[in-house]
Amino acid sequence: MSTQAPSAIEKPVEHVSGITVRLVGDSGDGMQLLGQQLTNTSALLGNDVATFPDFPAEIRAPRGTRAGVSGFQVQFASHEVHTPGDTLDALVAMNPAALVTNLADLNKGGLLIVNDDSFEEKDLKLAKLNTSPLEDPSMENYRLIKVSMTRLTKEAVSEFGLSTKEADRCKNFFAMGLVYWLYGRNMDATLRFIHGKFSAGKSTIAAANEKALRAGWAYGETIEALGHSYSVQPAKLTAGTYRNIMGNQALAWGLLAAAQRSGKELFYGSYPITPASDILHELARYKNFGVCTFQAEDEIAAVCAAIGASYGGQMGVTTSSGPGIALKAEAMGLALMLELPLLVIDVQRGGPSTGLPTKTEQADLLQVMFGRNGESPLPVLAARSPGDCFEIVQEAWMLATQLMLPVIVLSDGYIANGAEPWKIPDVSKLAPIPVSHPQENNNPDGPFKPYLRNELLARPWAIPGTPELMHRVGGIEKEDGTGNISYDPENHQKMVHIRAQKVANAAKLLPPQSVEGPASGDLLVLSWGGTYGACLTAVQQAQSAGLSVAHAHLRYINPFPSNLGEILARYKKVLIPELNMGQLRMLVRSRYLVDAIGFNKIKGKPFTVTELVEKISEHAK
Amino acid sequence: MNTALKVLKADDFASDQDIRWCPGCGDYSILAQMKKVLPEIGIPPEQTVFISGIGCSSRFPYYVNTYGVHSIHGRAPAVATGLKLARPELSVWVITGDGDALSIGGNHFIHLLRRNVDLNIVLFNNRIYGLTKGQYSPTSVEGQITKSTPMGVVDHPLNPISIAIGAEATFIARSVDSNIKHLGAVLKRAAEHRGTSFVEVYQNCNVFNDGAFSYAQDKATRDDATVELEHGKPMIFGKNKDKGIRLKGFSLEVVDLAEGKVKEDDLLFHDEQADPALVYLLSRMRHPQFPEPIGVFRNVEHGTFEQAVRGQIDQAVEQRGRGDLQKLLSSGDTWTVKA
Numbered sequence: 001m002s003t004q005a006p007s008a009i010e011k012p013v014e015h016v017s018g019i020t021v022r023l024v025g026d027s028g029d030g031m032q033l034l035g036q037q038l039t040n041t042s043a044l045l046g047n048d049v050a051t052f053p054d055f056p057a058e059i060r061a062p063r064g065t066r067a068g069v070s071g072f073q074v075q076f077a078s079h080e081v082h083t084p085g086d087t088l089d090a091l092v093a094m095n096p097a098a099l100v101t102n103l104a105d106l107n108k109g110g111l112l113i114v115n116d117d118s119f120e121e122k123d124l125k126l127a128k129l130n131t132s133p134l135e136d137p138s139m140e141n142y143r144l145i146k147v148s149m150t151r152l153t154k155e156a157v158s159e160f161g162l163s164t165k166e167a168d169r170c171k172n173f174f175a176m177g178l179v180y181w182l183y184g185r186n187m188d189a190t191l192r193f194i195h196g197k198f199s200a201g202k203s204t205i206a207a208a209n210e211k212a213l214r215a216g217w218a219y220g221e222t223i224e225a226l227g228h229s230y231s232v233q234p235a236k237l238t239a240g241t242y243r244n245i246m247g248n249q250a251l252a253w254g255l256l257a258a259a260q261r262s263g264k265e266l267f268y269g270s271y272p273i274t275p276a277s278d279i280l281h282e283l284a285r286y287k288n289f290g291v292c293t294f295q296a297e298d299e300i301a302a303v304c305a306a307i308g309a310s311y312g313g314q315m316g317v318t319t320s321s322g323p324g325i326a327l328k329a330e331a332m333g334l335a336l337m338l339e340l341p342l343l344v345i346d347v348q349r350g351g352p353s354t355g356l357p358t359k360t361e362q363a364d365l366l367q368v369m370f371g372r373n374g375e376s377p378l379p380v381l382a383a384r385s386p387g388d389c390f391e392i393v394q395e396a397w398m399l400a401t402q403l404m405l406p407v408i409v410l411s412d413g414y415i416a417n418g419a420e421p422w423k424i425p426d427v428s429k430l431a432p433i434p435v436s437h438p439q440e441n442n443n444p445d446g447p448f449k450p451y452l453r454n455e456l457l458a459r460p461w462a463i464p465g466t467p468e469l470m471h472r473v474g475g476i477e478k479e480d481g482t483g484n485i486s487y488d489p490e491n492h493q494k495m496v497h498i499r500a501q502k503v504a505n506a507a508k509l510l511p512p513q514s515v516e517g518p519a520s521g522d523l524l525v526l527s528w529g530g531t532y533g534a535c536l537t538a539v540q541q542a543q544s545a546g547l548s549v550a551h552a553h554l555r556y557i558n559p560f561p562s563n564l565g566e567i568l569a570r571y572k573k574v575l576i577p578e579l580n581m582g583q584l585r586m587l588v589r590s591r592y593l594v595d596a597i598g599f600n601k602i603k604g605k606p607f608t609v610t611e612l613v614e615k616i617s618e619h620a621k
Numbered sequence: 622m623n624t625a626l627k628v629l630k631a632d633d634f635a636s637d638q639d640i641r642w643c644p645g646c647g648d649y650s651i652l653a654q655m656k657k658v659l660p661e662i663g664i665p666p667e668q669t670v671f672i673s674g675i676g677c678s679s680r681f682p683y684y685v686n687t688y689g690v691h692s693i694h695g696r697a698p699a700v701a702t703g704l705k706l707a708r709p710e711l712s713v714w715v716i717t718g719d720g721d722a723l724s725i726g727g728n729h730f731i732h733l734l735r736r737n738v739d740l741n742i743v744l745f746n747n748r749i750y751g752l753t754k755g756q757y758s759p760t761s762v763e764g765q766i767t768k769s770t771p772m773g774v775v776d777h778p779l780n781p782i783s784i785a786i787g788a789e790a791t792f793i794a795r796s797v798d799s800n801i802k803h804l805g806a807v808l809k810r811a812a813e814h815r816g817t818s819f820v821e822v823y824q825n826c827n828v829f830n831d832g833a834f835s836y837a838q839d840k841a842t843r844d845d846a847t848v849e850l851e852h853g854k855p856m857i858f859g860k861n862k863d864k865g866i867r868l869k870g871f872s873l874e875v876v877d878l879a880e881g882k883v884k885e886d887d888l889l890f891h892d893e894q895a896d897p898a899l900v901y902l903l904s905r906m907r908h909p910q911f912p913e914p915i916g917v918f919r920n921v922e923h924g925t926f927e928q929a930v931r932g933q934i935d936q937a938v939e940q941r942g943r944g945d946l947q948k949l950l951s952s953g954d955t956w957t958v959k960a
Contacts, residue, residue: 044956189954239960243953253950260946267707287937289944292706292930297732301699304692304729308672308703311690312711316703334693424955427947447637464688464704464711467667472636472682474691484638485683 018077020085025094030172035072042076046234052084064126082533086608097127117150156215170212177216245422247386247415252282254390258397262433267309269302299327313463341400359604360414384532513561517550524571538612629660647798647824674721678745695726698733713740734788749830782904792818850916855888
């Protein structure tokens with residue numbers, strides 16, 4: 001197989017610092033695949049990348065309809081990028097529905113590439129259009145390139161004797177080839193992917209896809225309408241070996257790392273739910289790491305099985321999204337009472353109820369903070385980017401084992417499916433997470449005391465099978481020390497305080513809050529979770545424009561970092577942008593009595609940098 | 622140092638906790654039999670774990686000096702499944718009741734049975750919610766007057782044995798709290814079985830549903846109202862051992878042996894490995910039309926869940942070698958940025 005790109009690119013090349021492209025089509029058109037390949041290839045070229053896949057909850061929504069439009073946006077650049085980009089330099093639309101639902105985001109003068117073959121009468125009807133948008137006068141605002149992708153692909157792959165349907169399926173690779181030519185992307189990685197994916201018994205399909213890819217490239221080289229191609233130079237990243245990584249993948253790998261660092265076998269109890277299921281798929285592949293994945297009968301069984309495994313001395317983990325976390329609430333309370341280490345990971349999606357399963361939101365914060373009966377605080381950590389998921393679950397497991405309690409990690413759909421270049425860590429340099437199980441009775445005067453505590457108030461993790469340490473734990477209030485059932489009023493008050501103090505003690509094990517920008521000033525932007533990239537970029541732009549603004553991004557939401565109150569006091573105003581109705585703002589206001597300002601977006605979409613900059617400009621000078 | 626293995630006695634399994642069941646509760650008898658049977662099984666207390674849900678029966682773990690988890694309502698099977706997957710070598714018992722296992726925990730109960738996790742589940746069936754003071758349960762009989770059904774229960778009750786065979790449980794048995802010899806023997810057999818052993822125990826709640834099973838408990842009636850299942854033996858019952866169960870088409874009938882028209886050989890011979898359909902028929906035998914079977918309905922061998930799960934892990938390690946995290950992180954396409 002030749003991986004040589006078609007020889008000399010004869011057309012002129014324009015050098016640009018960054019490009020934002022969105023690829024849109026039917027949910028069956030392979031847009032996600034196209035986007036992932038473009039991302040991976042761009043990362044391999046050394047660009048910094050950030051992505052935003054956006055797809056419907058339906059697997060195959062009715063063809064050609066607006067509801068079935070699936071999109072993938074990627075920004076690749078020769079400088080650092082933290083967002084997939086606000087507006088588009090180029091839009092590739094495979095049908096009219098995809099075009100009309102995305103055109104608004106295309107920059108004036110932007111490149112618009114459409115599959116001309118899918119703008120027939122019937123296609124327009126499916127998109128609920130009376131006239132072709134390609135005939136609209138507004139098209140003058142864009143550089144419209146009409147390509148007969150369906151026909152050209154069919155012709156390109158005619159030698160392979162594929163069915164009409166199979167040949168049609170190759171057209172995303174034709175589109176990919178054209179995009180690759182346009183941005184000077186190397187085809188090698190995608191060719192490796194094609195031949196890896198369609199290996200056993202599908203070599204004809206692989207060959208056809210390669211042909212379509214090359215045909216798309218050649219088409220770009222040939223047609224006059226595209227006068228030049230673009231080049232985006234590598235970004236200046238810190239030295240090291242990099243890979244492209246997606247949030248759920250990083251999270252799964254972080255769990256493997258946490259298990260290894262603590263010398264534990266990973267027990268992963270889960271029930272399928274969007275957008276968390278990929279973690280289950282990923283971990284199920286790594287049984288040779290000693291990972292036990294258990295697809296339970298429901299969300300409750302998933303968390304309860306993880307509790308059972310933790311009780312047995314393993315690393316118990318469960319993941320879900322908002323609706324599943326609601327179901328797990330009672331069991332999380334049990335784990336809190338049993339004082340067992342456990343990770344509960346919430347990959348948030350649009351809510352309430354079933355909500356927007358494939359869209360992102362940050363509206364589970366108050367649920368994980370307070371969604372349990374009784375006084376039941378738990379540590380809450382929030383990942384900020386795909387690569388950060390790797391770190392944060394290890395940190396959470398450190399807390400869970402040091403403090404003997406369940407720890408909640410928040411991710412979201414944007415992080416879970418997003419991708420970024422990730423510097424591969426040196427595993428040998430990851431410090432061990434110390435875990436021990438007592439072997440000796442801690443009570444010279446009688447039976448083992450399962451709730452005798454250390455200086456962090458953690459109880460001993462005594463596991464079944466250990467002679468002389470037999471004990472019973474349960475959800476009923478227990479006497480401190482002995483763990484015996486106790487309804488004593490004084491004891492209950494004491495235990496409630498102990499459990500709260502344990503969570504507070506987490507702050508002793510975590511670093512203080514840092515701030516990017518001036519140590520005091522007009523405005524502090526306080527963000528958390530997946531809005532990190534957009535907030536960081538917006539603050540940097542505002543700072544460049546001379547505004548007095550700083551940025552603090554929270555990783556630890558419960559407990560808050562010990563220096564947070566002091567930081568908040570140093571700025572005239574505090575702006576808290578969130579993809580919810582103001583949940584962190586409620587916590588910050590009640591805790592610090594700071595009249596923080598909210599900026600709230602609940603559209604199932606991430607913030608754009610532009611809207612954040614506008615908001616910052618309103619409040620800073 | 623004394624290296625001789627300690628001979629365990631019932632007292633070795635008694636915890637230091639005060640038992641808080643009502644005086645006269647059937648649970649005492651089940652606890653006593655369990656403590657008697659545990660030393661006979663020969664597994665030391667530290668290797669034994671009792672896991673329960675919520676309800677009167679679910680206080681059980683506090684009263685045995687083993688490891689124990691008093692979990693949340695209905696979820697004991699799920700907690701136990703996780704523990705058993707993590708620690709297959711442990712001897713795990715699930716203690717539950719009719720509300721816990723069949724109402725709030727019905728889903729987990731079914732899935733535990735069909736997976737065949739190697740543990741024992743003992744369901745204390747008293748046909749009432751005791752701990753919440755007397756509401757009807759999924760096994761309460763139609764018409765039963767309870768606090769929540771002053772005009773009588775209108776639901777059709779669940780039959781735990783029928784559910785168990787529907788889920789293809791590999792060990793299914795029934796006993797009665799007051800029939801201590803029988804109960805002890807059934808618990809022992811449950812412990813010996815590899816796979817999920819399900820034991821339904823008729824248990825009297827003398828406060829909220831007294832006498833629910835008096836027909837099966839009272840000396841005067843129990844011989845006529847129950848039939849003891851014995852593998853390979855004809856199904857004969859009655860005070861005078863003069864009645865039997867015969868298969869007629871695809872149903873069962875009670876026949877009189879006294880007249881001599883029906884011989885023992887004509888009766889249904891109990892077979893613990895019989896077709897599930899036959900086990901289902903036995904589960905439908907209800908007082909007073911039929912004597913209710915006690916003993917082991919079914920005992921078949923089938924691979925256990927944890928064995929299969931651990932087997933895949935071992936196979937993966939064997940085929941691909943123990944996972945190397947650094948290799949995984951560096952797998953696929955990578956690029957290097959020079960300093």
